[in-house]
Amino acid sequence: MNLRNYLLSTLFICASTFLVPAQTKWVNPLVDTPNGIHGQYWQGEIKGSYVRLPDRVRSKVRDDVWNLSRHSAGLSIVFRSNAPEIKVRYGVTGGLCWSQMPSTGVSGIDLYATDLNGGRHWCSGNFTFGDTISYIYSNLTYDTKDRGYEYHLYLPLYNGVKWLEIGVPEHNQLVFEPASVEKPIVVYGTSIAQGACASRPGMAWTNIIEREMEHPIINLGFSGNGKLEPELFDILSEIDAKLYIIDCMPNLFGEASAVIYDRTVNGVHRLREKHSTPILLVEHSGYTNYETNIKKEESFRKANLELKRAYNALKKEGIKDIYYMTHEEIGLTMDDMVEGIHPSDLGMRKHADNYSKKIKEILHEDCEKRTVFTPCKQQRDWYDWNDRHEAILKMNRMKSPDILLIGNSITHFWGGEPTFSIVNGKDAWDNLFKGKNVRNLGFGWDRIENALWRIYHGELDGFNAKKIFLLMGTNNLDINSNEEIVCGIQELVRAIRFRQPEAHIYVCGILPRNGKDYRITQINKSLQMRLQPDEMTFVDMSPTLSNPDGYINKSLFTDGTHPNAEGYKRMAEILKQYVNEP
Incomplete structure (x- = not known):
């Protein structure tokens, strides 16, 4: 073979290699994740199916009710993926459409994405209906490709699902999220509640x-x-x-x-x-x-x-x-x-x-005199935000805490339970809370709107705490005004007070932060003036973390924002009197 032919052959092989499409890996959600079907209450009894009532009630309800309970209305699958293309294929038990309701509503599915800041976005897919129904969602893009988004796949409203598989390119992630342990809203109703006549499941x-x-x-x-x-x-x-x-x-x-x-x-x-x-x-x-x-x-x-x-x-x-x-x-x-x-x-x-x-x-989710903050989840940091939230719900049910610390990464990295890989102030935490039943409700990268979401979604429900410490606001400095931050913290206090009426609430001022000292001082002054002293106690830890000139003491921080071991020690010294008071 001469050199010219050799080079042409090599180029053809290389081009062919690049043109080969990525192989699709197909996963059955029922097999991959226990308790992976959202909207299904009796999961311990309804394993391996997309139905709404357990077999043991078959003899207690009329045949028509039982047959309708085989429909997957309200059920969904939640997963995280960074795939540029997501495929879904499945089979159904009944007819594809009605005279007044299209196939996409009766037998179709619907996909929504949640970005890293908690925003929801609809995904458009190409679909075909037959013995096997197929949806293909192509050209999916992400703010952060490696992290991907959380996806919410709604199942058919007026049909039963016999089997279902989700496919992504083999090199992309596909991780299913188990159903939340949060208490649900239960809707008992008619065809309108079931979803008639929405054009697609997400519109029920x-x-x-x-x-x-x-x-x-x-x-x-x-x-x-x-x-x-x-x-x-x-x-x-x-x-x-x-x-x-x-x-x-x-x-x-x-x-x-x-x-x-x-x-x-x-x-x-x-x-x-x-x-x-x-x-x-x-x-x-x-x-x-x-x-x-x-x-x-x-x-x-x-x-x-x-x-x-x-x-x-x-x-x-x-x-x-x-x-x-x-x-x-x-x-x-x-x-x-x-x-x-x-x-x-x-x-x-x-x-x-x-x-x-x-x-x-x-x-009481709208009685806080709504500010600019819309409660939402987030996944900006590298840890699993949702897993930490679910862990707290489970821990609170197993053992009711007496003291809560609600915050962002400053609280998250301090210590306590749920445990975390980064602990910068363990000794100070252990000494401050020795012999006390404490729960760390700090979440890295949380803003006011994320803490509000967590309060609305059960982190303060089902028990009576004695003391609650709130340290929020630093992550809102780059996106909100001083007035908005002060109003947002007041909103958090009202939400906490309604759910924990007997607890003593301590609002901690925003800690010093590199390059933002003057602004933080102004916010803390406004907070102290506007929060009602008969409803809470304001705690300002800035002086102990600052130099005599009022600027941040950088030796007490790892990065100008997060305290180091000595910084946490000084915080503990301030908080000790409040933790130990009756």
């Missing part, structure tokens, strides 16, 4: 709320068979919920409304036998043609009158934490439904927005 109102409020949701919508039956209330009572939403009126209109009063009162009593969880009763959302059809109006208003009668009776009994949502609060108009009964995507969005307002009122 329950999934919108799950995505935007980020509370786990158990969807027990059973199409035309959500009818306030006692067997279903017994099943609901098995769930240790954050909130029960009872939304069955669209199935009990007209003559069927005769059962509403008794079934509602008895159902609430069943729930109250086991739980003090808030309960939201929801009126019929109405028919969007009722102004041209008086019989339609009479039928749904009759149902709503019976529900209101039951609600008033329960309130008169003294049942606590029971709430009511009216047809007017849901607020659908003539353009919000597909055929006058089931919401379109526009109606689903309106459902979600107005339900969210009500849920926030009930859970």
Whole structure:
């Protein structure tokens, strides 16, 4: 072979090598991750399937309810990946579409990405429907390629999933996230709750709320068979919920409304036998043609009158934490439904927005006089933020803490539990908290909005702490004004106070930071002036970490932000009097 031919052959081989597409690795989520199906409550009993009720209740519910419980409405798979292309293939148990609801809603899936700052983004995929349904999400891009994003894959609303696999290029990561141990919001309802007639799963109102409020949701919508039956209330009572939403009126209109009063009162009593969880009763959302059809109006208003009668009776009994949502609060108009009964995507969005307002009122997530801070997760640092949050929820359930420290990496790197690979102040921590039951709720890179999210999502629930120390704000210095930071810390204090009314709250001023000394001093002065002394104690540790001229003492920090061992020792000396006071 002459030199020319040799070079041409070599170039062809090299070009062919580069043109070979990456091989796809396919993974079955049911096999890869225990408790990996989100929105599924009885995971210990429903292993290896995408269904909503366990086999043991088969004999307790009607066949129609049971068959609908095989649908995967409200179920999702959460995973982390940095793949430029994600493929999903699966099979379903029933027909692909309805006359009024497309295949993408009945049998399709929906993918959303969460970036490193907690922002949610929809992903568009190319799809084909047949015996095997296939979705391909191509040209996915990332702010940080190595870290990737967290993905949320919603499953079909009105079909059962027989099998499912997710594929990514073999050199990319695919790591599944187990379901949260946070208490869920439980929705018991009709076809509207199940998802009819959303164009795709992510547009069902329950999934919108799950995505935007980020509370786990158990969807027990059973199409035309959500009818306030006692067997279903017994099943609901098995769930240790954050909130029960009872939304069955669209199935009990007209003559069927005769059962509403008794079934509602008895159902609430069943729930109250086991739980003090808030309960939201929801009126019929109405028919969007009722102004041209008086019989339609009479039928749904009759149902709503019976529900209101039951609600008033329960309130008169003294049942606590029971709430009511009216047809007017849901607020659908003539353009919000597909055929006058089931919401379109526009109606689903309106459902979600107005339900969210009500849920926030009930859970006190909107009573903090909302500032610029929208609660959200984050994954800016190299540790697993979500794993640390879940670990804290589990630890709090196993052993209730007496003292909490809520903060960012400054608190995170100090010491204590949950343990962490970086510990810069172990001796100071151990001496300060010797013999005390303490939990470290510090998260590296957390901002005010991230701490607010953690408070809303269970880190202060289910126990009564004696003392809570709050040290937040330094990570907001580059993106927020002084006034915004002060208002945000006040918002955190109010959120803490509602969930821990008996705890003594200590707000620590922002620590000195290289190049930001004057600004931090101004923020701390504003905090001290505006925080109410009868509600909390302000603690300023800046003097002990600064030079006589007021500027940061760099010898007490590792990098101009994080204290070293001596810095933590000095912090402990200041905090000792507060930790030990009665």
